[in-house]
Each structure stands twice: as C-alpha cells, then as structure tokens.
Amino acid sequence: MTARVMAPSMLPGTLDRLRDLREGLVANPRFRRWAARFPLTRPVARRRTRALFDLCAGFVYSQVLLACVRLRLCELLRAEGAMSAAALAPRLGLDEAAAQRLLGAAASLGLVARRRGGRFALGPLGAALVGNAGLVAMVEHHAALYADLRDPVALLRGEGRGATDLARLWPYAGEARPEALGAAEVAAYSTLMAASQAMIAEEVLDVAPLRAHRCLLDLGGGEGVFLAAAAARAPHLQLLLFDLPAVAERARARFAREGLGGRAQAIGGDFLRDPLPAGADLISLVRVLHDHDDDVALAILRAARRALPTDGSLLLAEPMAGTPDAEPAGEAYFGFYLLAMGQGRPRRPAEIDGLLRAAGFGPARLLRTGTPLLVRAMLARPVA
Numbered sequence: 001m002t003a004r005v006m007a008p009s010m011l012p013g014t015l016d017r018l019r020d021l022r023e024g025l026v027a028n029p030r031f032r033r034w035a036a037r038f039p040l041t042r043p044v045a046r047r048r049t050r051a052l053f054d055l056c057a058g059f060v061y062s063q064v065l066l067a068c069v070r071l072r073l074c075e076l077l078r079a080e081g082a083m084s085a086a087a088l089a090p091r092l093g094l095d096e097a098a099a100q101r102l103l104g105a106a107a108s109l110g111l112v113a114r115r116r117g118g119r120f121a122l123g124p125l126g127a128a129l130v131g132n133a134g135l136v137a138m139v140e141h142h143a144a145l146y147a148d149l150r151d152p153v154a155l156l157r158g159e160g161r162g163a164t165d166l167a168r169l170w171p172y173a174g175e176a177r178p179e180a181l182g183a184a185e186v187a188a189y190s191t192l193m194a195a196s197q198a199m200i201a202e203e204v205l206d207v208a209p210l211r212a213h214r215c216l217l218d219l220g221g222g223e224g225v226f227l228a229a230a231a232a233r234a235p236h237l238q239l240l241l242f243d244l245p246a247v248a249e250r251a252r253a254r255f256a257r258e259g260l261g262g263r264a265q266a267i268g269g270d271f272l273r274d275p276l277p278a279g280a281d282l283i284s285l286v287r288v289l290h291d292h293d294d295d296v297a298l299a300i301l302r303a304a305r306r307a308l309p310t311d312g313s314l315l316l317a318e319p320m321a322g323t324p325d326a327e328p329a330g331e332a333y334f335g336f337y338l339l340a341m342g343q344g345r346p347r348r349p350a351e352i353d354g355l356l357r358a359a360g361f362g363p364a365r366l367l368r369t370g371t372p373l374l375v376r377a378m379l380a381r382p383v384a
C-alpha cells in the first residue's frame with residue numbers, strides 16, 4: 001500500500017468530520033458518564049463541565065459584579081487596604097453575613113482576594129476596575145440590557161422591537177429624524193460614550209496615522225473625547241466633529257472647557273441627509289458603523305468617501321466579530337446588544353472591507369490595536 005500525503009485542501013474537511021465524530025460521542029449521555037470517570041478523558045470532561053457551568057451561571061456572576069460596583073467595594077479596598085467582612089459590613093450597608101456572602105462570591109470571581117486572618121483585599125480583576133469610570137458606567141448601564149434579554153427568543157423574533165430599554169437609551173436607533181432629538185434625549189448615551197471613550201481612544205490613536213494628515217473629521221464623534229485625545233497627541237491637527245445637533249452642542253461645550261475652541265469645530269446634522277463638512281483629509285468613524293444595518297452603513301461610508309480628497313484616508317474603529325480570542329465579545333455580546341438596541345450588527349473585518357469597497361474605497365488594512373477585544377481598527381483610502 002502506498003502512503004498518501006493528505007492534500008492541504010482535504011485537511012479542513014477531515015478535521016470537521018473528526019470533530020463531528022467527537023461531539024457526536026459527547027452528545028451521548030452514556031459516553032459522558034464514562035468519560036467523566038475514565039482517567040484519560042476526565043480532565044477534558046471537567047474542563048467542559050466547568051465551561052458549560054460558567055455559561056449557565058454567567059448572568060449571576062455579572063450581578064455579583066454589579067453589587068460590587070454599586071457598593072464601591074473595590075474603591076473602598078483600594079483606599080483602606082485589606083479588611084475583614086465584619087469591618088466591611090457597615091461600610092457597605094450590609095449585615096455581616098451578607099457581606100461575607102458577597103465577599104466570598106467576589107473572591108471566587110477574582111474581584112477581591114482572600115488574605116490571612118479572614119481579611120479581603122483587592123483581587124486581580126477588581127484592581128483593573130479601580131479608576132476605570134468607563135467600565136463602571138458600562139456595568140451600571142447593563143441593568144437595561146439585562147432587562148431586555150429576559151426573553152432572548154422573543155428578542156430574536158423581533159417582538160417588542162423599538163420598545164426595549166436599550167432602544168430608549170439610544171433614541172437615534174429606528175428614528176426617522178434623529179436630528180430632531182433634544183438635549184435631554186441624547187444626554188444619557190452621550191455621557192456613557194464619553195466615559196467609555198477613554199478606554200479606547202488611546203488604543204485607536206496608537207495606530208492612527210495622525211502625522212500624515214492635516215485635518216481630522218470625527219464622524220458621529222459624540223461629545224468630542226476622541227478628538228480631544230487626538231488634539232493632545234498631534235498639535236498640528238485641525239479637528240472637525242460631526243454629530244446630531246444636540247450632541248454637537250455637548251462637544252462644543254467640551255472643546256470650550258478644554259481650551260480647544262480655536263482648533264476644534266463641532267457641526268450638527270444628520271450624516272445620512274446633510275452634506276459633511278469639507279476640508280478633512282482623515283475621517284474617523286469610531287463605534288459608529290456597527291450601530292447600523294448594511295444599507296445605512298454603506299450610505300455613511302459613501303458620504304465619507306464623497307467628503308474625502310483622493311489622498312485622504314478613512315479610519316474605522318470599533319469592536320468587531322470574529323476577533324481571535326475574543327469571539328464572544330463580538331458575536332455574542334455586541335450581537336445581542338445591538339439586537340436589543342434595535343439595529344446594526346458587529347461585522348468581521350472582511351465584511352467591513354466589502355462595504356468599504358462598495359463605497360469607493362480600496363482594500364482596507366487591519367491595524368494592530370493593543371486590545372482587539374475592545375476595539376479593532378481599519379484604514380482605507382479612496383479609489384480615484
């Protein structure tokens with residue numbers, strides 16, 4: 001018998017068949033009982049049981065986190081050092097047994113850490129929460145998402161579309177005339193975006209080609225936190241922001257507060273109907289495209305293309321689907337978040353590239369951001 005080298009094109013199909021065979025075995029309860037006892041398969045069985053348990057229980061873990069955030073537990077431990085449950089209880093407004101229960105749960109999740117003498121200190125994950133106002137604001141606002149996800153199948157079937165808590169938070173979603181939104185309607189989401197922008201602006205600006213451009217237009221730029229961070233890095237850069245009138249007003253106030261009035265201009269309008277300001281040779285779309293269905297996303301990119309000179313660039317930055325090692329963040333978290341919001345979807349870089357080409361851009365380059373789970377970035381140039 002002659003040995004045959006497997007052609008590379010056969011490999012994926014063969015691997016898929018082997019995986020199907022394995023999952024077919026796991027789907028058999030008798031095999032699962034055997035594999036949990038057999039020494040060679042037991043470690044894998046335990047790992048998978050743990051993974052499935054975490055999937056079942058994830059919403060409880062999130063509520064433990066919410067309790068810690070609401071009670072400002074991590075800030076307290078940071079300020080005062082390790083403390084016992086008895087000492088922490090009155091500071092948290094809990095009785096000692098409840099404090100002990102919360103601290104035990106938080107320790108099991110890495111938010112706090114057990115110390116000698118029954119005391120608790122900051123844990124590795126709790127430490128990363130301290131001073132991260134954007135993350136704390138995100139955790140707090142998950143109360144709305146939590147309510148909307150109560151019946152995920154109804155959500156998938158489009159029942160109650162437009163009547164979710166998240167649709168109320170993001171009133172431009174599904175709104176025919178978003179430019180008519182008033183100051184009170186844009187305040188909550190603009191504040192949330194401004195607080196969480198700090199987490200991603202530096203990641204994006206680390207890879208943005210600011211030095212190669214004269215004037216940056218941030219489309220859907222919110223309150224201007226991204227542009228203010230760009231201004232600090234690139235003193236030569238002129239800055240333009242375009243957003244809904246009530247949001248642009250908030251950006252104007254921020255630019256004035258931060259002494260950027262001379263360099264930064266905020267223009268109000270609807271990027272789907274109004275002409276975009278001229279003069280920018282770099283346009284950024286930060287956390288904007290995934291908010292919109294494909295037809296609208298394409299219209300935004302076409303508007304950006306029309307506003308750019310042929311030697312200009314488009315910088316697109318947002319969390320994306322299919323990010324290696326962060327797949328659930330894109331597909332599960334942002335997929336269901338945007339479903340609850342009522343429009344948009346997370347896209348893979350190749351899908352964004354397809355939209356960019358249809359809008360008149362050349363092939364896009366994926367830039368290497370430091371934390372791709374939080375934000376990825378792509379750069380494209382117009383085709384002449």
Ligand SMILES: CC(C)=CCC/C(C)=C/CC/C(C)=C/C=C/C(C)=C/C=C/C=C(C)/C=C/C=C(C)/C=C/C=C(C)/C=C/CC(C)(C)O
Binds near residue numbers: 135196287290338374
């Ligand atoms: C010091 C020694 C000796 C050793 C140290 C070991 C070591 C290297 C430790 C690492 C320490 C470190 C640097 C930790 C850093 C941790 C960080 C930065 C954690 C950050 C976590 C960020 C999270 C979890 C962010 C979550 C973001 C969310 C949920 C964002 C949601 C965004 C939404 C909903 C946006 C909505 C907008 C819309 C509508 C979709 O357009």
Ligand SMILES: C[S@@+](CC[C@H](N)C(=O)[O-])C[C@H]1O[C@@H](n2cnc3c(N)ncnc32)[C@H](O)[C@@H]1O
Binds near residue numbers: 197242270271287
């Ligand atoms: C998810 S927020 C992102 C804000 C900011 N780029 C950031 O990352 O913090 C999307 C922004 O797009 C703006 N926006 C939505 N629809 C718009 C439209 N039709 N015209 C102009 N801006 C719009 C919203 O007001 C909001 O500020």
